[in-house]
Structures are given as structure tokens and as C-alpha cells.
Amino acid sequence: MHMASEQIKKIFLKPGKERPVKRFHPWVFSGAIARWDEKPADGELIELYDSKEQFLASGHYQDSSIAIRLISFEAEAIDPDFWFRKIEAAWSYRKRAGYLSNSSTNCYRLIHAEGDGLPGLIIDIYGSTAVVQCHSIGMFRDRKDIAAALRRIYGESLKTIFDKSSETLPSNFGRGVQNGFLHGSESTAVVKEHGHHFLVDWVAGQKTGFFLDQRDNRHMLSQYVKDKKVLNAFCYSGGFSVYALAAGAAMVHSVDISEKAIAWTDRNVNINELPAGRHRSMVLDVMEFMRDTEEEYEVMVVDPPAFAKSLKKRHNAVQAYKRLNALALKKIAPGGILFTFSCSQVVDRKLFYDTIVAAAIEAGRSVRVMRSLSQPSDHPVQLFHPESRYLKGLVLYVS
Numbered sequence: 001m002h003m004a005s006e007q008i009k010k011i012f013l014k015p016g017k018e019r020p021v022k023r024f025h026p027w028v029f030s031g032a033i034a035r036w037d038e039k040p041a042d043g044e045l046i047e048l049y050d051s052k053e054q055f056l057a058s059g060h061y062q063d064s065s066i067a068i069r070l071i072s073f074e075a076e077a078i079d080p081d082f083w084f085r086k087i088e089a090a091w092s093y094r095k096r097a098g099y100l101s102n103s104s105t106n107c108y109r110l111i112h113a114e115g116d117g118l119p120g121l122i123i124d125i126y127g128s129t130a131v132v133q134c135h136s137i138g139m140f141r142d143r144k145d146i147a148a149a150l151r152r153i154y155g156e157s158l159k160t161i162f163d164k165s166s167e168t169l170p171s172n173f174g175r176g177v178q179n180g181f182l183h184g185s186e187s188t189a190v191v192k193e194h195g196h197h198f199l200v201d202w203v204a205g206q207k208t209g210f211f212l213d214q215r216d217n218r219h220m221l222s223q224y225v226k227d228k229k230v231l232n233a234f235c236y237s238g239g240f241s242v243y244a245l246a247a248g249a250a251m252v253h254s255v256d257i258s259e260k261a262i263a264w265t266d267r268n269v270n271i272n273e274l275p276a277g278r279h280r281s282m283v284l285d286v287m288e289f290m291r292d293t294e295e296e297y298e299v300m301v302v303d304p305p306a307f308a309k310s311l312k313k314r315h316n317a318v319q320a321y322k323r324l325n326a327l328a329l330k331k332i333a334p335g336g337i338l339f340t341f342s343c344s345q346v347v348d349r350k351l352f353y354d355t356i357v358a359a360a361i362e363a364g365r366s367v368r369v370m371r372s373l374s375q376p377s378d379h380p381v382q383l384f385h386p387e388s389r390y391l392k393g394l395v396l397y398v399s
Helices: 080-096 137-141 143-157 212-224 239-246 259-271 286-292 311-331 349-363
Strands: 009-013 027-029 033-036 045-049 055-061 066-072 107-112 121-126 129-134 160-163 180-183 188-193 196-201 229-233 251-256 279-283 299-302 336-342 367-373 392-398
Touching (some): 009 055, 045 066, 055 137, 080 107, 080 143, 107 188, 121 143, 137 143, 143 180, 196 259, 212 239, 212 299, 212 336, 212 367, 212 392, 229 239, 229 286, 239 251, 239 259, 239 279, 286 311, 299 311, 311 336, 336 367, 349 367
Parallel strands (some): 009 045, 129 160
Antiparallel strands (some): 009 033, 027 066, 045 055, 055 066, 121 129, 160 180, 336 392
16 A cells, blocks of 8 residues: 655646556646645656545656656655666666677667656766756756666766756756766767767767767668768768768768867767768758759768757748758759658657658659668657657658
8 A cells, every 4th residue: 555755745637637647658737637735846756646546656746738757656765776776777678778788889878768767867878978968857856866876887887977957957947057067077988889989078069969869870871872972961970971981982071050060070080080081071051051052962861950849839840841851852863862850759750751742742853762760779669658759760762
């Protein structure tokens, strides 16, 4: 029998609203809440009950449309041992998936939020560093217990833990938060991915420093680029460019609007000792570059940042994806291959596919789908939370 903790506030659901919770869906929307005895503060741990006052789960409260992010469906104390068990379970899954003793890859995602039963928490491992990114105030408040659990699991092999949450927390709260070290002081590392080397800067870089979610797709690109002319648009730190050059591309052009990103790209080409004569990087707006270029690329990678972070912006995002892909499809050489992606969670797989169809109609090209792409197994999707499958990609053959 569950004994409620006296000091933990209770939230009660409206009748029938417990059904998704009983299927382990980790979100409770504000409209499902019937009442509370006392309103919780943002980030406070709460206990969730159904309308008959039966215990359902524990989670973090936040005054937003997703009002509760559930972290446990059992009656258990949310204490340092809880964090250790949850993170160790994620570690065991990565071990089973082949990430922990991989001689060619030493960077992977350890915690993928809802996919690992910890909504609001991302942890990426770069060699001997863990980069922690909290997307909810509750997770941010628990960051010290999370860091302690990481040190228990990894021991001496973990030299640095860096908290990079200020950009991902709700803006009114995040403004008052400074990123910083929870352990150690390393700010960069050269990591290995499929035997290629990448400089990762978690202090100054985007997200946690590198886009680990494209690992398998970068690897797949290798089989299509030998002796081909390749464009890597929105190249960030040059992940796809390094793979293409290493696989024998005749020429790779890397384009990004960020000077810092292009500097990282050039550095990554250098540290892999790839022929600089086959690589050209450009600090330019991708849409303008693609409109103006006379080059005929045989392989193109179009991997833009999330055009929409909210449902309100979805329509504009779809229009931007359509314009971008219509341009790419018009410019690519006959017989060319286009890798195109969307990482916007609010643009689902079908909507992305339909947008690419609209772009192909506008471009007037005959297009075949070679492959449908997603995120790798260290970014798992919880079966009852399909929303965590955010990365969508298509490999297209353009006649």
C-alpha cells in the first residue's frame, strides 16, 4: 500500500484522465487536472492521483500546457538512489545497444528524456565528459543528484560534468541561470565517431556540442559519395562533410551562416587529415546560396535547424521546408541523391513527407524515395510516447 509523503503536494485528475498515465504516457496536460490541495511551485515534485484518490505516479510540476512530467509510476522515494537506478538503467540499455565498449565511437546519448523515462532531461557523453541539459525546471532543481548518480556509475572515467541548461529552460526561468561545471573543468574534447574525429565544444557549441542523432545517417551517406560533388547545407561543425571526404567524395562544399560553425568544420576536416583541396567552406545564408549557385551537386545534404519549436509556428515551418527542398530539388544534378531532414517535433513524419511531395511538384522533378531515416538507438522512443521520435529524414533519388 502506498503511503503518501506528508510534505509532497498532491494533484488529482478529472475522471477518465488517468488512462494515458496508466499506459505510461509521461505528460499530464493542465486541462486534465481537477484540483490540488495547494498549488505547487514550478519544478516542485508532486504526487499524482486519479479522481478516486488512487496513487498513479510522481513527477515535476510546471505552470504550462504540459503541467506535469512524470518520472516514476511506482510508489517510491525520489531520492539519490532513485536517480542512480534510473540513470543506471539507461546506461545498461546503451551497453546492450553496443555504445559502451565501442573502439570506434566514444560519444553517445545516455539519457533521451521521455525515451528513458526522464522527461525534461538530456545527457550526452563525449569521451570522459557528460553534458547535462535540463528542459524542465524540476530536472534543473535535481541536477546535483543527477551529477552524483553519474559519478557513481562512471567512477574515475568521468572527468567532467557540464550543465548546459540556460538555453533550454523556460525563458523566464532560464534567463537567471548560468551554465557551468558540476564536476571537473574540461570545455572541449576530440571524440571518435565511426573512427572519424570531431572537436566538440560543449561550452560554446549548439545543443550539447554535437549532433549525435545524425551518427547513423552520416555513416549511411558514405556509401553514396565516392567521386561525387557534395553539398552539406547547414553544415554546423561539418559532420556530414568529414564522412563524405573520408569516403572519397571528389569535392565537398560546406555552407553555414555561422562563422563559428565554419571554423569548427575546417578544424574537423584538418584533424581527420582529409585533403583540404577537396573541401571548400562558406559562411553564407543557405537559401541565398542555393538560389544563386551555378554548381551542379550530385549529392546534397539539407539538415536545417528546427524551423518550428511550437504548434503555432508549424505552418510557417512547413512553408520554409517546402521552399528549401524545392530549391534543392531544382538544383541537384539528374541522378543526384538528396538527404533531407527535419528535427522539428511538431512536424510529424507524414507532414514532412507531404511537404517534400509538394516541393517535388514545385520543382517539376521525378523523385524516388530510397530510404526513410530516423534517429539512432541511443535516442530511443518510448512506445507509448511517439512524440519522442523527432528526427525525420528521406534519401531521395532525383531523375
